[in-house]
Structures are given as structure tokens and as C-alpha cells.
Amino acid sequence: MDGQDVKPRKDLLDQTWDFFASVRVTTVLLFLLAVASIGGTLIEQEGMYASNLPPEEYYPQRYGPVLGMLLLRTGMTHAYSSWWYLTLLFLIAAALVICSIERLVPLWRAVYRPNPTPDKEFVRRLRQGFTFPARGEQPLAELAAALRARRYLVIERDGRLYADKGRLGRLGPYITHIGLLFIMIGAGMRAVPGVYLEQYIWVRDGEIVKVPGSDFYVESLGFAVEFYETGQPRSYQTHTRVIDAGGNVVKTETIAMNEPLTVGRVQLYQSSYYAEYGHAEVALVDRQSGAEIDRFTLDLSQPQRAYTVGDYRLQLLAYYPDFTVGEDGRPTTRSSQVNNPGLVLEVTPPDGEPFTTWFFPLYPGMEFDDTTPVRFLTQDVSPVYTSGLQVKKDLGLPVIYLGLIITTAGAFATFYLAHRRFWAFAEGGQVIVGGWTNRNAGSFEREMRQIAHQLDPERYATESDMEGEER
Template identity: 30%
Template structure:
């Protein structure tokens, strides 16, 4: 795999098809037209294949491999949108039960395959990283040799190079070919070509920067992929949800306990049902109220003493008060709080009283009342007269599971059930068994048979709950830079094209050749301008007449069938 030295003296890497300097064909491939896709240079992936590094390089340098990686990413991304990702399921729901309950067998399979957290899974990240590696290797495998070939190209090219160009012709011997070349040079300068001269020959070049458009695209995509992968680091990207009840103060997720939010008031405005302008909207919703707007009047708090756990001694500083509405977030210190959802009249507290059954003694128990916080209930309620009520079991969202046992769907009290155990003053809670009662909304059942005591609900407290999205995106500038670079490369490679025209004086004959990476019609129009102002003829399109190559290079031994194509 030694380097190849051309007759012109230039040393080419092993596997070079056209000399990087003079363009002489170095490999006899019996092709009629020169392969100018990468200037005939040797690419690493096509010349080295022995070591492990070579094999990895060759694998990722393949455009087919890159396309298959993109197809796999698209298919995986489609799978991830069949059902909501875990971050978007209702707050308090357990993913292990939610998908099966909501979507049946397919939902259970979706969860078991790990598709509910697909975009942060190791294999999806591996696909993204593989695409980035493929882009880097594909670009380096092509752009480095291409840049070297264009940089070292000579003005005077080998006749085998010129004759194998798609647009080529030569004149008969002329008395003063130099004057025709000078006129052509003037015409090309007017068309903003860059002129290079050598021994009376010229190379007119225009739009070389367009050749780098695809590689600029790749750079933009690589930066964009890096930004996308950085979104999985909490310091770079946060997208969390918090539910805050009226009057409640909660820590803002992702701020390491530094910032808190207090929901001072939640407001919902509805459209007037009597307004004729909204009659169609009410009809579409079946007569249900149509929300006009909803907002959270909130106070942002900052923890002053950041050391130690949050407790009764924690001090806060009010930073600001703000009305958070849809598309009008509260923004602070790089974070933004967006209004995304709400829930009206959520159960918050139950107030109970203890009563004797009708056939029991008439002891007054009216002073035995207690309130249960449905989100953080106390386990024991003791009273001065010696009575004691304990929460034996609590099911915030009650249901019967597959094992025919009581269970809870989540921690949200949408259907609360509480099993109370009542102890009288004569009982010892450590040794005696109290009376068990199952209590809930319109539910009050004795679990010991005939109980002497009954727990009755006397009051219900409800709250409005607001849902906010906490977002911080430090990757956005990276994504914007990657997108801008990608668009620059797209425009660069789409609206410009690399054109080259060679005019050489060979013993009184003018050899004319032209090449472009696209838009051959535009190059032909430039040749037409030269033809009108000089004695240089319009070059022939050799895809229509291949016999000219055989005539110039003196190819022998081809039958009539090959020369008549």
C-alpha cells in the first residue's frame, strides 16, 4: 500500500484514481468518463481494511450505514409516541400500573419493554451517538482528501483528465490560439470566475465553497446532536411538573431546594353560556362550560439558610409575586414556570366524629371530632376522655387489584377509603384489638360484624390544584447554533455550485473541458458566452458521444457495439 508517484512528480496516496496535481488517470478502469465525485482521490475507507480501527472506520464511513441508523432512530422515535412517556402521565400515577390500566395489554407490553422512558434509555442514546460518529467519520473520510485534491490541483492538466470530462472538445490547429484564450479569459472574468494561469493555459473556477456545503451540514447536525444529548443532564435541561394546591407551598423541582412556590389563589374564568358568540362552542362540548382562561397567583420564595434539611426553622425570602397564565410564564434565574393544567375541587380533608350505635349507652361523644389530611394523614388521634382512633390502612385512590385485594392506584385522593380502628378507654392498644370500620365517600361499613361505635363523616374540604411545568434549557443556544450552521450549509450547497473551465493550448490546438458538481445547464450557458465572443467552439457533451474519448486517447480494440453507445 505504498504511495503512487505520478509522471508529473506528485506523490499520491495509495488508491488514488486521478492524480491530485495533473489529473492523469492512475488506474485503468476502462471508464469512459472520469469519476469526479471526490476528484478521484483515495479515501481511507476504500484503501485500508486490515486493523480493527480500519474496520470500524469503514463501517461508519458508509452512507448506507448512516441512512440505516437514521431509519432506526425514526422507527424508535415513532414507538416512543404510541403512548405518553412517563414524564407526561398524571402526577402521582405509578407507571407499573398506569399503562396497563389505561391501555390494556399493549400498555403493559409498552411498559415492560421500557418504551415509557425510551428517549432517556441507553440504547436510544447509543443510536444518537452512533449517528454522530457516522457523521464525523463520513465527513472526515471525504472532506480531507477532497480539500487536499482541490488545493493541489494544477492549471495544466493531463490530456487523459481533460478528455474524460463530461464537457470536452478541441479545435483544429489555429494560428494565434493565445488571443482566443485571452478573449475567453476576459469573458470569464466578467462572469466573476477566478482565473489561474500557467504556461499560457488557464483554469477558471467559481463557487468552490459550495463543495463544502454538505460538510457544513454535518457540522451543524453534530452540534445539534450534542445539544440534544446534553438535555439528559440535569444541569443542562430540566422539564419537571409540580402540582400546587391553594395555600400550599412546595419546593420547585430542579432547584436543589433553593426556590419554593406558594399558590396564593387559583382562578378559572368561563365563557358566558348566554353569549350567542360561543353557542357553537358549548354545543361541541355537550353543554359543558368552556374555559376562557386560568391562572395561578403565586409567590416565589427563596430559602435563606441553605444548610441542613428543610424544617420549622427554615427561613424564606419573598422574591416576587406573579400571575402565571398560559404562555405567560414566571421566569427567574434561568427557570420558567408554565401554566399547563389544573384540577378543580380536589378532595383535601375529611372531618369525622365518633358516635355510639343506637343500642349502646347514651354517653356523649359529640366532642370527639378529628380531621384527616388526605395527603399527609396522622396515624393516631387521641382524645381527653380516653378514646383513641387509629388509621389501620389508608387507600387514597381505592380499587380492587388482580389478587382481589384492596389497593390504591396512586397517592391522589380521588377515591379515598380509610380503615379506622377504635379503642375505648378500657382497651389497651398494645394488646387488645379495636373495632374496624371502612369509611369513604358514601361508604361506612363495619369490618368486625356489629360494632358498638360508628365513625361518621361530617365535613369535607376541597381545594383547587394547579399544574405547572418547571423548565430550564441551557442547551437551547447549542441547538440554535447547530440549526443555524445546518441552514448555512444547506443554502451553501443548494444555491451555489462549483464550476471549473480548463482552456489549454496544445501545439496550436485549444483543448476545452468543463466540470461542475451540479447544474450542467448553467455551465453550458457560460460556454455559450465564450463561444459567442471567441473562436473557441462549444464543447460536446460526452454522455451523448463517447467516441471522442477513444479518438483522443487512441483506444484500440473496441468493437462496434461499444463505440456506438
């Protein structure tokens, strides 16, 4: 309309700045981050669940086929390293920086470049203040000395006085912002390859496994477990050997519960285990006479392709670690774990034709053909343990700890350091003093009364009147 001022339209950069400078926007972003963090805490993250199943198999089994696939597709199974979580961290960091710049610059000027000579009416209108007689050629000298004794910074200019202390208390929220930025930087570093790692490795007794995120290997020299009378495990540990890329043994150490193995920046925690059938002591027996021909040891996890037992030769034709019969009627295995091993063997006698037979180490009496000249008898089955070790590496953790220290310092400054200020000038034979504080007004009033009593004891309360009061 004519005669009315039209505000110029802000460009995109100014609009973006104003958007992130809004406290409401920052609050919403923090709420979304809190919700995402709670979800990541409640949902088992990849590399942290105690199972050797891959994520695409584990989550549908754990949460159901629909919800499990939804969690995988949305990235909730690795929430803290997902693109949307890192985007939230970036937006909050931007909001904190812009909010701090928007408010810190004028606050810094007001606190560290104060006006020692404001309008006299401003000093008179302050809620807290007192007067005392002006004495000598320098009427403000006594007040300045009393304030310096209480560790105030005193500025005298043009016959006026300004004093303050506790400036850091005004900057407490912004120190907290800096600490939060460090925490978010440390958390965001997890997206950088090689900085963060948390996953399981499964190491069988006697097995050597490459430790992800490192240049060394770990070998299990043996797993040990102790049980309560109820059968529940009481404690378990893995005796390990660390081997570098050149094959040299770096250290030999036992990993127990709450006693991790540390190599450089990588830590290995004893987290889980499972036991399966390991080795079977098997006897080859003459079916007609019942005499034992010889024995051999069968590795149920990785059986050999051929064995020599006495004068007999055995050839492994097929192995099913978890034997079952499929829907098509053919033999198959349910899983790769040794739960119900079944073997198809070709047996070559010393002076006869080879023949094929089945052997079930856990159920040696189950035979498909009882006309063979020999049969197998299981004498003993020993277990083998697979230790679940959790590998942790977090190079951003020192940055997060630094952020926590800075945040704590900022919170302390915010809540426990009060910014106290005095203004004074001489007029009409009196020194007029006014004071202001940003918090804890009661304590500031007591301090002002003490200063007033020191400068004019006849007019203001005596020291004995204030005994027992907190300074």
C-alpha cells in the same frame, strides 16, 4: 495459490474503520434511530404524562400489565435518555465522522488545491466548451478578465488558465454532517445529570414544592379555571410565588396556558389540574334538642389531630380519604385522594365520658351509632385545586439550534451553490476552453455561451438571441 497475490488481512482497527465508513451502515443506523424516535414519540414518556401516579403504576394501567411492564423494562418510557438510544447516537456520530474524513480529505484537495494544468486531452474531452481566436501576447487575458467579472477565482500558470467559483457547494453535504453532529451532541447532552429535565410537579393551593433540577421553590397562591357552557375547561392558570433557598421571594407571577414561568434555565408550564374536596364547614349539634353547639373547619386533605368545639374536645383516631371496606371486612382507603373521606373521632363531652364515633363529611346522615349525645352536620364543602406544572430544562437546546442552522446552511450550499470550473490553453492560434459543473448544467451552458459571445461575437450567438433566458 502460487503466482497469485494474496491481499493482506486487515487488522481490527482497519475493519472497524471500513465498517463505519460504509454508507449502507450509516443508512441502517439512521433507520433504527428513526424507528426508535417514532416509538418515543408515540409512547408517553416519564415526566410528561398528566398524572400524579408513579411510572410503575401508571404504565401498567395505561398500556396493560404485560405491555406496560415491557415498556418499563426496555426503557421505552424514557427512550431519549436510555442507554440504547444514546448508543445509536454515538454510532451514527462515529459513522458520520469517519465517512466525512474518508471522503472529505480527497475532495478538499481536489477543490482547494486544483490542478490548473491538466492534460490537454482532458480539456478537449469536456462536454461543454468553446474556442476563440488567440489575440496579442497574452491570449488568455481576455478570458481571465471576463471570468473575474463574473466573480470567478482565476489562476494562470505556465500559459494555462484555471477558474472556478461555488467551491462551497461541493462541501455542502459535509457541512450538513457537521450540523447533524451538533444536533446529536445536543441530544446526547440529555444524558448528563443536570442538563435535561422534563417532568410534572403537583402543587396544591397554598402548598410550597421544590422545583426539581433547580435551587428554588414554587408556591401556589391559588388556582383559577374558566369553563365553557358544556362544562369543558376553557382556560386555567396558577398564581405562583417563586422562593429561593434562603426563603426570599424571587418573583410573583401567573402561569397560564402558553404563558410559562421562566426562572434561569428552568421553565414551568401550566399543563394540568385536578380538583378534590378541600375544606368542610362542620357543625356539632346536640342530638336531643337539635341545637347547634359550635362549628369548626375540617381540612379534608390533612385534618388536625385535635379540635376544640365549644366545650367539647375532638381527637382524630383514624382518617380514610377514600373510604371503603376491604376484603377482610376492615375499613381501608382506595387511594390517597379525597374522594370519600371518613373519620373516626373520639369525642370528650365537658362533663361526661369520652366516646368514639364515625363521621362522613359528604354523607353526614350515615351513622353507625345514633345513640351518641351529639352528631355532626356538614354545612358546606369547598373544593381545593392541585395544579399540574410541567418543569422543562434543556441546556442542550442551544447546541441543537446551532446544529439546525449549520444543517440548513449545508443543505442550501448543496442544492443551490454549483461548483463551476473552467480550463483553457492557447494552441494553433486558438484558445481552447472547457468547462464543468456539478449541477444545473443548463444554467452553466447559458453562462458559457454568454462568455463565448463576449470573446467572439461573430461566431457565437448574439446577445439578443439570448434575451429572456435566465442567467
